[in-house]
Each structure stands twice: as C-alpha cells, then as structure tokens.
Amino acid sequence: MTVMETTVTGTDTCAGPPQQNRRPDGQDRYTISEVVALTGLTAHTLRWYERIGLMPHIDRSHTGQRRYTNRDLDWLDLVGKLRLTGMPVADMVRYAELVREGDHTYVERFELLKTTREDVLARIDELRGTLAVLDRKISFYADAGRALASERSR
Amino acid sequence: MTVMETTVTGTDTCAGPPQQNRRPDGQDRYTISEVVALTGLTAHTLRWYERIGLMPHIDRSHTGQRRYTNRDLDWLDLVGKLRLTGMPVADMVRYAELVREGDHTYVERFELLKTTREDVLARIDELRGTLAVLDRKISFYADAGRALASERSR
DNA sequence: CGCTTGCTTGGAGTGCACTCCAAGGTTCTA
C-alpha cells in the first residue's frame, strides 16, 4: 500500500472545520432542495454543475432522484471557496477531472492550487491599490463637504 | 463663489500620482490608438464606454475623429480602478451621470464611494478566507508529496 | 384518492462586458 492510496485517493477533502446542519455519515442522503438550503446554490446550478462535470455523478434514489452525501457537500464547500477566488468554472472542472483521474495527478493538482493561491494574493494586492485611490477620493469629498458646511453656517 | 464650484465641479479628478507618457496640457489631443497604448483598453471598448455614457462626449477633430485629452485619461484611470474593484459597469455609468449632473450630487457620489470601499474590504476578507482553505490544502498536498518521496527512496 | 409540492430532462434564454464586422472615409509616409 502506498502513501497516496491512504492519503490522496478519493475524497480530496482534508476536511476543514466541521459543518453544521448535517446528518451523520450513513444517514447522509440529502435531496436537492436540502442541498439548496445548505449551500445557497440553486437547484438549477447544482444540476448544471453535475452536467458539466464539476460534480461527480450523484447517487440516485430508486426512482432516479438525486441523493447527495456528506462527501458531496464537502466537495461543494471546496467548489464554493474556489469560486470565491474568482477561478473560472472551466478550471474547477479541470481540477475535478484530476481528482477523478486518481493519484497520479496529484502534482498537477498541487500546482493548480499554488497558482490559484498566487492569483488570490495578486488580487488582494490589486484591491489594496483600489482602496488607496478610493480613500483619496473619499477624503477629498469629505473635505469638500466640511468646507461647504462651514460656508453655509457663515 | 462657493466651495463646490472651485473644488468639485467639472473634473472630479483630485489627481493621483502624475501620469507617464502624457503630453503637456494644451497639446493633449490623443488619437484613439494612442489612448489604447496608454490605457491597455481596446478601441472597441473605448467607443463602447462612450456609447453607454461611461465617458463624456469626446472632443473630435474637424473630420470627426476622436481626440482625447489628459482629463479624459484621468477619468479612464479612475474607471480602471473602479473596474478593478469589481464595480458593475452600470454603477460606474451612474457615477459618471452624477458627475455630469453637477455639484448637487456630491453627497450621493460620496455615499457611492464609501459603499464601494466597504465592498472592497469585504471582498479582501473573503479572499483571505479562501487563502486559508487553499493553504490548508496546499500543505496537505505538500505532506503527501514528501511522504511519497520518502516511500520511493526506501 | 386527490392535491400540492418537489424532482426530472434537454434545450433555450438571460445579463454582463465586451468584441467584432462591413463598408467606407482619413491620415501619414515614400
């Protein structure tokens, strides 16, 4: 047995803080509307994620309705975070493919995450730059406002 | 003469750091391709900005070609910063309208800038949150990689 | 059982921010 089999295979979760409102593993078969409530995504979006390969194939009830597991919710949490970074959906799909392809893709996943991290840092810097401009203009308007007020009170 | 007339009317620039590659005021009549070179925007986008009211009407040569001024470049710099904040174009158009409408809109402009500032701060926080998740996953992959390497060397 | 609410599908539609096109006039350099 290799290290990869025990540590990287399958889940790719390396779970974060424990999630609220979940059922214990074993009874974790959520309907799509429960997942809507838990994630804030729409049912449309959940089905669309599945169609484009951003989700694994979701388990189905005997009549064909989707039943999501805790693992699916973990994956959606990660996708949510990646989406917040501004990562394009196509890149997230690529990451999902790498996970599905198995252990031999772990270097590529690692690189993808590091690149994303750099992008986030760059974006934060960019935003700090805009903040400087914004603050300059805001204090300009504040000064103008104060001057106007003293003008009025004369 | 009111304070507003001298400080807020017209330019709305409250200039930032001096810009490179510009001609002195008075000889500032740039063609669209010069503005493309200076701003990194495309000519299409510059014309589109004008059409939707994000730019004031640009001065024209006697044959109808656009001639941009230093003031137009200042405005484009501000628009670029606002765009970097993620502000929707429609909101930037709204801001441009307020500037055109004159001094009595200055409170609304002030509020808009402060709201934008709050949005930027929130976005930075959000990105910091994603950074935490990213760092956790990255160190997970790094550990898996190191473990695999020592496995191989045995 | 009937009723309401929920879930299914493929495909079409939406909103945003550009991006490009055709057909023709303008400006510059040799």
Added chain:
DNA sequence: TAGAACCTTGGAGTGCACTCCAAGCAAGCG
C-alpha cells in the same frame, strides 16, 4: 499621388455563468 495604416458607424456576435422552461413523473399528507 499611391498605398498602407488608421478611423468612423450601427448592429451583430461571443463567452461566461448561470437561469429558466415545458412536460411529465415522484413524494407526502388528510
């Protein structure tokens, strides 16, 4: 003065990330 490069317009097209639709089956309740 010829040719290349640049500029003009309205309107159509693009790519992204959803978002919605119609028509029909499924689930839960009195």
